[in-house]
Amino acid sequence: MATPPIDTRANDDPALLCSAYLDGTLSSEDDFAIFVSWLKSSPNSRKQFAHAAMLHTNLQVVMQHNDMREFFVEDNLADASFRMVDPRNIRMMLDEAAEAAAKESKKAAREAAAIAAAAAAEAERLQAEEQRNARPRRPPPIEIPRPLAYLAVTAIAASLFFAVSSWKERSSYQTQQAAVGPAKIEPVAAPPSIATVGKSIDAVWSNAKGAIGMGARLMPGPVRLDDGMAEIALDGGARVILEGPVSLDLLSSGRVRLTQGRMVAQVPEEAIGFTVSAGGASIVDLGTEFGIDMQREGDFGVHVLDGEVALKLKERAEPLLAGSARAVDASGLVSREIEADRHTFIRRVPASSYELAILKSRPTAFWRLNEFSNETSVKSLGSLELSSPAGAGAHTGAESRRSEADNRALELLAKHDGINVGYHPGLALANGFTIEAWVVTPPTLELPSPKRIISSFSESPDSGFALGVAGHAFAGSNDFPSMTLLFTFYGVYDCLAKVGLRPNNMYHVAAVVDDQGKPSLFIDGELVPAAVRGLEWPGYRPVPEIVSSDMQGLISRGPLFIGRNPPSQTGIYPPESWIGQIDEVAVFDKALSEEDIQSHYQAGLR
Amino acid sequence: MSSAPEHPSETATERFASRRTLNVLWSQNHLMVLGYIRSVVIDFHMADDVLQETAAAVAERFDDYDSSRPFLPWALGIARNKVLVTLRANSRDRCVFDHELVTQLSETYAELETSNNDVQEALSDCVTHLHRRARKLLELRYVRDLPANAIAQATGTTAGAAGMALHRIRKVLRDCVQSKLGTAMQGGD
Structure with a gap:
C-alpha cells in the first residue's frame, strides 16, 4: 500500500501507531519496526x-449491524409508517446505502451528546480544511459489500457449528458470512426467549428433555423437528410452519436460518422484513407467505405463495412475486427459475394425525368432510381445492365414530343426491392412482346391489371407476x-375382495391401481385377497400379476360423485x-405403497 | 409413529448436549478470538477465513478440550496456529508480526476480560450519537471495507487526514463507552 507516511509525531504516540496499523496505513518499515519494538517492550x-x-x-460488527438494520423495519420504531423496501429497487437501494445512512445519521445527530459532538466537530473541521482545496466527489460505484449480500447473519455465531460436518466442502468465500459476528447484540449469558410454540401434531422434537408443548417459549438456538408438524410464532410477528424432519436455528425475533427440511413462513404486515437465511442466500419477506424446501445441505427451493419476497443471493438480490419459485444452490451464488408448486408445502398445521398422514402423501383432493350440519357445501384440501354442494339427503356434521376430537362425517340415509364434485382432469384417472376413505358400512347384511362410496361412472363410452361394497348376490357366487x-x-371389470365386512361398522378402505393397471384392495390398512371379473370372462379369477390390455380402465369425462354413482343419462x-x-x-394421482396405506390407517387410529 | 429411543439416538442426544455447550462457549468467546486474529491479520476477509478455520478446528477438537480449564486460552491457542500458517503463506508482506509476537499476543488476549457484549451494546449506542460525517467515515472503513486512499477519495481528503480522523473518532467512541460502562478500558490516549 503506497500511502504517504503518517505524521512523524506518530513515533511518539503508541496509540496513533496502533490506529495506523489497524487501518493499514502503517507501511513505512521504520514506523513498523518502532511499532513492533513498542509491542514487545x-x-x-x-x-x-x-x-x-x-x-x-x-x-466493525456494530457498523455492519447498524447498516443492515436500515433495510428492514425496526422492531422498535414508534411510528407506523415504516420504511418498506420496494422489491423493484432493491439493487438501487443497496448501491445507495450511503444516502440512507446519511439520513439516519442526521436524525441521530440531533440527539448527539455534547462531548461526542464537540470532538467529532473537530474531526470535521480538519476535513473541511482539506475540502476547500478539492471538491468532494461522489464515490465511484462500489460493488455491493459482501456483508450486505447475506443479511441474515447469525445472531449467535455458534450456529455455524450446526453444519460443521459440511465445512470442508464449502468454499472459503461462502464461509465468511458466519464470521461477521452477531447481528443482534444480546448478552449471551441469559438469552431472552423470542418465540412461542403453537399448534403441533404428532411432533417429535430432538430435545433431550422431552416434548415441547403448545405455549412453550423458545430461546435463540437450534430447533429440530424429527417428525410431525408444528407451528412456531416468533415474537416479531412471523409464523413458521414446520414439516418434520426439519432443522433450523432461531436467530432473533425476526430471523431464522433453515439448515434442512421444509417450512412455510407466514408474515403479517407488522413483521415485514422477516428473514430466512439458507445456505449462502437469504429471503427477506415483504409482506407474504413463502415456502422453502431444503433437501440437500444448502441447496433449496423457494416458492412465493402470496405477496412478494426479496431473494438475496451472494452478489445480488432479486424480487420474487407470488406464484414464482427459484432453486438456489448452497453457495448462494446461483438461482434458477423453477416451476412454482404451491402444493409442495403444507401451509397449516393439520388438525389430526390422519390429516397429517394424508397431506404428507400429497393428495390430489382430500375431503375431510368435517363441515358442520348447517353447511351446504364441502371443501377439499390438496392440489385441488374444490368446493362442492352437498345434495339433498347428504347430511354433513354427523358425529364421527373415530376417536379424533371434533371430527365430523357425512351421513347418508335413504335416497339422496350425494355430493357432486364435478369433472376435473386431475380426477380423471385410469392408472397409477389411489382412493382412500373411512366409512361406516350399510346396516343390512344382504346387499341386493352394490353401494358406492365414490364414483365417476359415465356412459358413451362406458368409463370411470367406483369404490364401494357388494356381496355374494352381486358376485353370483358363495365364494x-x-x-x-x-x-x-x-x-x-369388477374387483371384489374376499374378506368380509360387518354391517354398520367403521372401516378404513382403500383401492390402489398401479401404473400397469393392476388393482389392489385394502381393508383397515391390510392388503386383502381379491378376484376380478371382466366383460369377456365367465366368472371371477384371481387378480393377475401382469395386467392385460382388456383390464385397462377408461377415463371418465363425466363428473365425480361422493356417496353414489353420477346420474345415468x-x-x-x-x-x-x-x-x-x-x-x-382422499384421491391421489399416484399408486401408494402398502406401507403408505398401513401408516395412514395407523395414523387414523390415534 | 414414534419408537422407543434406541442406543444410536442416545448418543445423538449426548452429542447434541456437547454441541450446545460448544455453541455457548463459542458464542461467549468468538469475538475475542476474532479480535486476536484481526490484530495480526489486518485484512478483514483473510481474518474471517482464519476465523472459519479456527472455528472448524475448535469444533473438531472439542472432545479433547479439558472443560475444567478456561475455554478462551485454549481456543486462542488454536487460533494462533491458524494465524501462523496464514502468515507463512503470505510471507511476502513485510509488515507482519513475527512468531514470538503472535504468540505473546495470544497470551495477552487470553487475559482480557470477556464482558464484550456490554461493550458492544454501549458502542452501538455511542455510534448513534456521532456526527453524520463521522458515521460516514466509519461506514466507509468498516462496512465498505475501503483502504485508506479509497476513503480519502470518497471524502475528498488525503489518506493521512482520513487515518487521523478515524483515530480521533475511535478515541471519542472509547471515551463514550468508558463513560457508559464505567470500566477502566486502558488503551492509551
Missing part, C-alpha cells in the same frame, strides 16, 4: 494494543362374503347410493 503495551484492536473489531369391498372400472345404471357414513375421502 512490555505486556502493558500489548494490552493497550489489544484493547484498541477489540474496539476496532467491535466497531364371496355377504359384504365386501368392490372396486369397479365401468364397462371393464339412459338409466342404465342405478345410483347405488351409499347408506351409512363416509369420512376423509
Whole structure:
C-alpha cells in the first residue's frame, strides 16, 4: 500500500501507531519496526494494543449491524409508517446505502451528546480544511459489500457449528458470512426467549428433555423437528410452519436460518422484513407467505405463495412475486427459475394425525368432510381445492365414530343426491392412482346391489371407476362374503375382495391401481385377497400379476360423485347410493405403497 | 409413529448436549478470538477465513478440550496456529508480526476480560450519537471495507487526514463507552 507516511509525531504516540496499523496505513518499515519494538517492550503495551484492536473489531460488527438494520423495519420504531423496501429497487437501494445512512445519521445527530459532538466537530473541521482545496466527489460505484449480500447473519455465531460436518466442502468465500459476528447484540449469558410454540401434531422434537408443548417459549438456538408438524410464532410477528424432519436455528425475533427440511413462513404486515437465511442466500419477506424446501445441505427451493419476497443471493438480490419459485444452490451464488408448486408445502398445521398422514402423501383432493350440519357445501384440501354442494339427503356434521376430537362425517340415509364434485382432469384417472376413505358400512347384511362410496361412472363410452361394497348376490357366487369391498372400472371389470365386512361398522378402505393397471384392495390398512371379473370372462379369477390390455380402465369425462354413482343419462345404471357414513375421502394421482396405506390407517387410529 | 429411543439416538442426544455447550462457549468467546486474529491479520476477509478455520478446528477438537480449564486460552491457542500458517503463506508482506509476537499476543488476549457484549451494546449506542460525517467515515472503513486512499477519495481528503480522523473518532467512541460502562478500558490516549 503506497500511502504517504503518517505524521512523524506518530513515533511518539503508541496509540496513533496502533490506529495506523489497524487501518493499514502503517507501511513505512521504520514506523513498523518502532511499532513492533513498542509491542514487545512490555505486556502493558500489548494490552493497550489489544484493547484498541477489540474496539476496532467491535466497531466493525456494530457498523455492519447498524447498516443492515436500515433495510428492514425496526422492531422498535414508534411510528407506523415504516420504511418498506420496494422489491423493484432493491439493487438501487443497496448501491445507495450511503444516502440512507446519511439520513439516519442526521436524525441521530440531533440527539448527539455534547462531548461526542464537540470532538467529532473537530474531526470535521480538519476535513473541511482539506475540502476547500478539492471538491468532494461522489464515490465511484462500489460493488455491493459482501456483508450486505447475506443479511441474515447469525445472531449467535455458534450456529455455524450446526453444519460443521459440511465445512470442508464449502468454499472459503461462502464461509465468511458466519464470521461477521452477531447481528443482534444480546448478552449471551441469559438469552431472552423470542418465540412461542403453537399448534403441533404428532411432533417429535430432538430435545433431550422431552416434548415441547403448545405455549412453550423458545430461546435463540437450534430447533429440530424429527417428525410431525408444528407451528412456531416468533415474537416479531412471523409464523413458521414446520414439516418434520426439519432443522433450523432461531436467530432473533425476526430471523431464522433453515439448515434442512421444509417450512412455510407466514408474515403479517407488522413483521415485514422477516428473514430466512439458507445456505449462502437469504429471503427477506415483504409482506407474504413463502415456502422453502431444503433437501440437500444448502441447496433449496423457494416458492412465493402470496405477496412478494426479496431473494438475496451472494452478489445480488432479486424480487420474487407470488406464484414464482427459484432453486438456489448452497453457495448462494446461483438461482434458477423453477416451476412454482404451491402444493409442495403444507401451509397449516393439520388438525389430526390422519390429516397429517394424508397431506404428507400429497393428495390430489382430500375431503375431510368435517363441515358442520348447517353447511351446504364441502371443501377439499390438496392440489385441488374444490368446493362442492352437498345434495339433498347428504347430511354433513354427523358425529364421527373415530376417536379424533371434533371430527365430523357425512351421513347418508335413504335416497339422496350425494355430493357432486364435478369433472376435473386431475380426477380423471385410469392408472397409477389411489382412493382412500373411512366409512361406516350399510346396516343390512344382504346387499341386493352394490353401494358406492365414490364414483365417476359415465356412459358413451362406458368409463370411470367406483369404490364401494357388494356381496355374494352381486358376485353370483358363495365364494364371496355377504359384504365386501368392490372396486369397479365401468364397462371393464369388477374387483371384489374376499374378506368380509360387518354391517354398520367403521372401516378404513382403500383401492390402489398401479401404473400397469393392476388393482389392489385394502381393508383397515391390510392388503386383502381379491378376484376380478371382466366383460369377456365367465366368472371371477384371481387378480393377475401382469395386467392385460382388456383390464385397462377408461377415463371418465363425466363428473365425480361422493356417496353414489353420477346420474345415468339412459338409466342404465342405478345410483347405488351409499347408506351409512363416509369420512376423509382422499384421491391421489399416484399408486401408494402398502406401507403408505398401513401408516395412514395407523395414523387414523390415534 | 414414534419408537422407543434406541442406543444410536442416545448418543445423538449426548452429542447434541456437547454441541450446545460448544455453541455457548463459542458464542461467549468468538469475538475475542476474532479480535486476536484481526490484530495480526489486518485484512478483514483473510481474518474471517482464519476465523472459519479456527472455528472448524475448535469444533473438531472439542472432545479433547479439558472443560475444567478456561475455554478462551485454549481456543486462542488454536487460533494462533491458524494465524501462523496464514502468515507463512503470505510471507511476502513485510509488515507482519513475527512468531514470538503472535504468540505473546495470544497470551495477552487470553487475559482480557470477556464482558464484550456490554461493550458492544454501549458502542452501538455511542455510534448513534456521532456526527453524520463521522458515521460516514466509519461506514466507509468498516462496512465498505475501503483502504485508506479509497476513503480519502470518497471524502475528498488525503489518506493521512482520513487515518487521523478515524483515530480521533475511535478515541471519542472509547471515551463514550468508558463513560457508559464505567470500566477502566486502558488503551492509551
